[in-house]
């Protein structure tokens with residue numbers, strides 16, 4: 285069983301992310317970390333060193349420049365091609381400057397994107413893989429352009445920003461994962477309570493006991 289942990293919304297160092305990084309380093313687990321360009325641009329070299337030092341555990345993905353989410357407008361939805369191109373390119377540039385990484389993966393804020401995004405991606409060979417939430421539009425067009433990383437088990441670890449190990453165990457017992465070669469979970473540790481962080485540790489213990497292999501998207 286292969287597992288991808290898609291960890292969203294890294295705007296810069298926080299106590300929670302420090303604890304989170306320590307946990308994955310101690311357990312030697314791989315995660316995919318969504319960097320928001322507008323936050324990362326303010327990071328000092330010392331702050332970047334923490335993430336660079338964890339390059340065996342962290343695969344960085346582009347999580348947009350400003351992470352706009354409202355009812356009317358999202359970073360890659362109801363925005364024009366110029367803004368979207370800027371958001372993708374400037375964030376990849378910051379990721380390269382700050383962390384020395386040629387970022388090949390994007391995960392859109394709220395997983396929302398548009399036909400404009402398809403146009404941009406068709407001209408952006410650096411990005412090779414895209415996180416995709418089931419049920420959104422343009423699956424066929426997107427999969428013709430890039431490798432899709434299906435977020436196929438959103439909610440089993442975290443629902444409404446709350447983590448519950450019993451929900452995860454229940455999901456496995458019900459067999460919803462039995463046909464899945466790779467299980468991708470989406471997580472927002474910056475929004476978790478202390479209790480949810482504790483539950484997440486239990487989730488990892490449970491998954492490790494099942495023999496899970498945590499992978500990067502570039503291992504697919």
Ligand SMILES: [Zn+2]
Nearest residue numbers: 292293393394
């Ligand atoms: Zn996000």
